[in-house]
Amino acid sequence: MKRTISANRADPSSSTFDADRAVVYNLQNRDIDEAAWLIFLITHFGKPADSGWRRLVDVYGRLGTGRWSWNAVSQSPKSFDAWLVANWQSIGGKFGNHRKYETLDPSSANSTRYVIQSYLNWVGPSLSHVTLFANAVRAAGNDPHRIFDVLYRGMTVRRFGRLAKFDYLSLIGRYGIAPIAPGSAYLNEATGPADGARLLFGINTPGRAGYAALQAGFDDLSAHLGVGMQVLEDAVCNWQKSPTVFKHFKG
16 A cells, blocks of 8 residues: 655645655645646756755745645746746755756746746646646557657757656656656767766767667666666766766765
């Protein structure tokens, strides 16, 4: 029997808030939209080792004055945008290591305000994640890898490159929100994972043939270890940063 998650874990005003558990809490309460929205926020803000969920909490929790839930943001995006423009300098914490080039500054073309606007546009006029993922299933069929790929290639969220799209969709699949799983590490669009794969497998063939060989190595290793593509690409990416001396990479 699965353990019930306390509501405090999903409450950004609580000292025990935890974004990962908040996803589970919302799934247990059948709020798919809120769970998927939190996964997007987790992906966008990250969780740096030194400030944890602080930045996500400050935004999601409206700096202690409420909650920017999916319903609140999607039903009144202009209100959210105005709040972020007015309060961005009061938001604490940092972006995670994978998102270290992001900014809250509303004057920047890379601002979080535009990222969130583009996410709303990607979800579509129904404002329903269930509809979004159901449409992908209808377009791709029953293969989890194919559905993942359709969503990956159609994810037009600003500032979401290979890694952010890969991480977001992998979490959507891991939490069972959609029947998807990555069948590829998309190494032709990668840097760290591709460098790590070349080092690990000793493959330096250029071009498409080289990426195909690297992916084949990933496929064999994933099957042998019994882990998913997300775990493997993240592990190889971290390993290549210090292949001879173990370092625990966080955030």
